[in-house]
Amino acid sequence: MKLAYWMYAGPAHIGTLRVASSFKNVHAIMHAPLGDDYFNVMRSMLERERDFTPVTASIVDRHVLARGSQEKVIENITRKDKEENPDLIILTPTCTSSILQEDLQNFVNRAGLDSKSDVILADVNHYRVNELQAADRTLEQIIRFYLEKARSQSNEPLRKTEKPSANILGIFTLGFHNQHDCRELKRLLTDLGIVINQILPEGGSVTNINELPKAWFNLIPYREVGLMAANYLKNEYDMPYVAVTPMGLLDTENCIREIVDIVKSSDTSYNFDFETYIDTQTRFISQAAWFSRSIDCQNLTGKKAVVFGDATHAASITKILAREMGIRVSCSGTYCKHDADWFREQVDGFCDEVLITDDHTQVADMIARIEPAAIFGTQMERHIGKRLDIPCGVISAPVHIQNFPLGFRPFLGYEGTNQISDLVYNSFTLGMEDHLLEIFGGHDTKEVITKSLSTDSDLAWAPEALTELQRIPGFVRGKIKRNTEKFAREKNCNLITLEIMFAAKEAVGA
């Protein structure tokens, strides 16, 4: 048993349902007790979905438990088959119903006999994998199922498309800015003269999966979901894949170079002038390179930041901050514990320390200790930042309704670099404002903010020290107050006088 207050990644069935409901005309049946079907609420509310979520709960209640659930599950599958006419019905238990240890595969086989649609059981261990791993696995399972089915029906070898083409794997519902990223990736590939063969699972159709191997290669924008499918396609169909996330100018360039290498190796006549393309995009179309050279960004040089998120986003943002903006990343971390090795290797040399944990209290402690000028993290880090008066830009799932903006806000590709620059710049105390305040000593003389994490403050402030504290600009006041109090505690002082305050400043730079 584990005492848990919050979690970064959800349970396995959420990942399965995210993949299933991203496809067109696929229906999922959840074998679960009442109340476990909150996925429908999440999708409907967060994505502001206009359509009914194609997920039906086959409710396990006391009666079903006593009688066995076979009849009910099969009945619900055949019913949905008739009502919705889906191409595929996918059955999944939840953590709860998976411990009933029923032979769900048998249910699926039996229901498949009477259904026009295909019926499969999501093959996931609900106690060993999290939402992201389960999504990865389910996508692979569906692709494998349809490719094997196609192979058993015909031996005709698939011809590659005439023009260079790509599949994008891993864009799906409730993903962090996935829809915007997808649009940007399409634009990027089109610029390179590459045709999009298929995008899976979002908006994809399972009946077209047999055409998947026609593409020249697969693009995996996020390593959390899609990598398993890409490896399967590589092993079985000899399809190469690109798994460099095109986030930031340098990695977008790396991604393009890998794509061009693959295309050139199959088609020697492909002569797209990618060097000019990269150079023009980097220096003139995207504003990010110019931003990095601008006087504003100069003021961010050496500022301390902390990064935390899923492996893809945390690694990419760390590299962008360190390599492209000259910001010092004091700590970079991820909650994707299953991908720790890759993460460490990616951020190696770009940050002072690495934190791999799915315990948000450890992240909070780390942030409190480092006191960065800004955080780039998830909604949880944003909240931690609020309590510590440290600004936070949200760069990764877990998602919040705020991460589904109506406007176009990609994180990938060249437009993504602009968005990220804006996010970084706006997260730090504005550069020039900061500078001017330092020069002129501030103009904010509002009441001192007493909110701090240590509510059990046993320290008193002398009136003259308090007046001094109020003269300090608001955005650094909290930090100076905390540091001074820390110093006073170390020195066993109960009353903070002007002298103590100055001594603290001298000692710890508060």
Add this chain to the structure above:
Amino acid sequence: MTNSKLTETLTFECETGNYHTFCPISCVAWLYQKIEDSFFLVIGTKTCGYFLQNALGVMIFAEPRYAMAELEEADISAQLNDYKELKRLCLQIKQDRNPSVIVWIGTCTTEIIKMDLEGMAPRLEAEIQTPIVVARANGLDYAFTQGEDTVLAAMVQRCPSNAPEQNQIEKKSLVLFGSLPTNVATQLNLELERCGIQVAGWLPSQRYADLPVLNQNVYVCGINPFLSRTATTLMRRRKCKLISAPFPIGPDGTRAWLEKICSVFNVAPINLIERERLIWDSLEDYITLLRGKSVFFMGDNLLEISLARFLVRCGMIVYEIGIPYLDKRFQSAELQLLEKTCSEMNVAMPRIVEKPDNYNQIQRIRELQPDLAITGMAHANPLEARGINTKWSVEFTFAQIHGFTNARDILELVTRPLRRNKALENLGWNQLVKM
């Protein structure tokens, strides 16, 4: 199934039970706030934890007084000793938070693996010297708001049976059960005081130590329709006398509730009719918007009968009342009032559908085209996109809706979609899906 004819008497049906509602463990979200010195420990899986975190929007950010005891693979396969594990967590909770009571919330998983929470709690309580209350708020047996019912029923056992000063001869006293925000509880206390009745206590109380005295001299009355189990426990285990009344929701329900309590305590209510009329007068601007309009309850929080009755009194036509579970005995006074209201308002009786099937309901909504559908969160946006006005049923669970004072808040919620659409009505943006 799509027979949507309205009938002359209340009809009760039961469908497949494939409907969406929240898990009963959601009750911790409001109960931990109500019982200020408590700690709620939900013993369940990642699925339960993710629900609390996400669907309810109560991100466990501030590390409040509730947490998950997350069952891992070793717990499920019984490799670990449940007692030792729970002891470890409860000691940690005691050390970090020092609550006056720890409430263990059992879930579907503890039911399925047959974890003996009731057996372990007394032993552990003796060992760690903190009271432990066990409630089985699982989705196998209960729906959404019934979670509170399981907690309150468990708390009944912990209420003292005598006041500290024992030598007084007990007169009959009144205890109200159901969790309400303190200000709403105070409003109801005052309404009863105006009639000359003192409320001796509430279950739950704001502090665990202040649980009300319960014995055979105590009359109990519920304020929410989902508390049938608590009512039964009060009668059977503590010999309390249950006052069966409609629920104090809407001015009509509030008056009926007060009148019923007054009749039991043999006091004549003062100015009650006048007070109700004044409230109705103050609601007239909202009622104008509702008169003659139709409403469809998909069913979610068991408040449906009371709300439907109030809306019929406001002049609305109720097509269907979906409800997860209906205890006809506990709700008998409310059902009678509904019937009476319908005949007085001269409208057809709504059909009452227990354990509804959401798919079938949506077909009926398409056919009936109600002016308003009160629905769970999963169906609101898709229905709106198809030109059906909706209101989230869950809002009535969390809003202050009880008593005379808050009747306006109910109508504020009910009329909001109608007012919004009135504001946008000339734009013609009613169908937002491609047909």
